Amino acid sequence: MMRSLIVSITIFCAILWTGDALCCQQCKAVGEDCSGKTVECENENDVCAQAIEYDRVGGEVRSAAFRGCWNLTVVCNHLVTVNTTGYELDIYYDCCETDGCNSGPMEVPPRNTTENGLYCKSCFVEGSYDCPGYVPIACTGDQGDCLEFHGDATFPGGVEKKYGFAGCTITGACYVGFSDLVGTTVGAFSNLTCPEGNKIYFDN
Template sequence: MIRSFILSLTILCAVSWTGLALQCLECLEANGETCEGVSVQCPNSTECMVVSQLFRIRDTVYHSIKKGCNPWILCNKPLYVSNFNTKEKRIYVQCCTEDDCNTDGYQMPPLKTEHSGVECPTCFEKGLKECTSENTVKCVYEEDKCFNYIGKFIDPGNQVEEESFKGCISPMGCILKFDALIGVQEIKTDTFECS
């Protein structure tokens, strides 16, 4: 009797636990603005998301999109904005709370150009040594911190880049660093400093 009660309670808890978790579409397109997605079961206390990313190096722009379960806290606002003379990275996360609700496509809000009141040193060089420059850039909107980065990436065109750059970044960018990038994959970080 007790054994069957415990078994029934265990089954009820398992059903309740899975009932609380969302199903979300999951897919990734490293160099494009659409992906269809397959439905997956998410962990409890997560939401469905669509992550849109813009990555620009000089005149080449890559768009990336990812759908899945949201492991982050912030939704429906730009999480991370960094731009500097030759490079720009922006990420926007949309979230929703119904099964397979993340059907929306790529969306990147226009970059607000109001000056944040902060100016940062700016430079960009190939290679794994710190770049130097006398130039500064006026940071915009939510970018109220300066950063210094030295590391190695693979871009969406499968080009491996060793580079050093400085510029403006948002506070969330300092927290997430480059771990949030979709189309661009970080291979190695030698330096990441925010100030």
């Protein structure tokens, strides 16, 4: 079944093809998967991508899926993670470079939960921009930065609320900013930083 789908996409791309750009399946939805039409990418440097975002907020897991043309290749095939005292985020972009290659099953690699020695100031509050206080949280895997967010956000399938949170994230997350979010959206007021002052060092 999957092979037939890929063959059909390849044939359809041959009909659409007007240059060197790829053809990719395009869709976006709340949930763990989506399907849609095949489109030709606008930019020759685009790759095809399929991505999943998982948000764990107060014990509830929300997810969003994406397939389409993608040019932010710095996040390709790397698990983006955030850990705070009340919120966790996982985003994974599986990128490929042939027509219709983003139509397969969506899978997210497991988190590396081994503590790496870094601690960050952490907090989470819903309904306010300001955290009432901070506690240390242990970073894991390749989390090398301490992130802090204050602003309006809407998690997949939810409504916009005020949030303030801080914790661990992968190195370079603040450079990418909000560009790799799959289903979460941020409002007009939002501030994301990775302050060095949020890193905590304990004496051995």
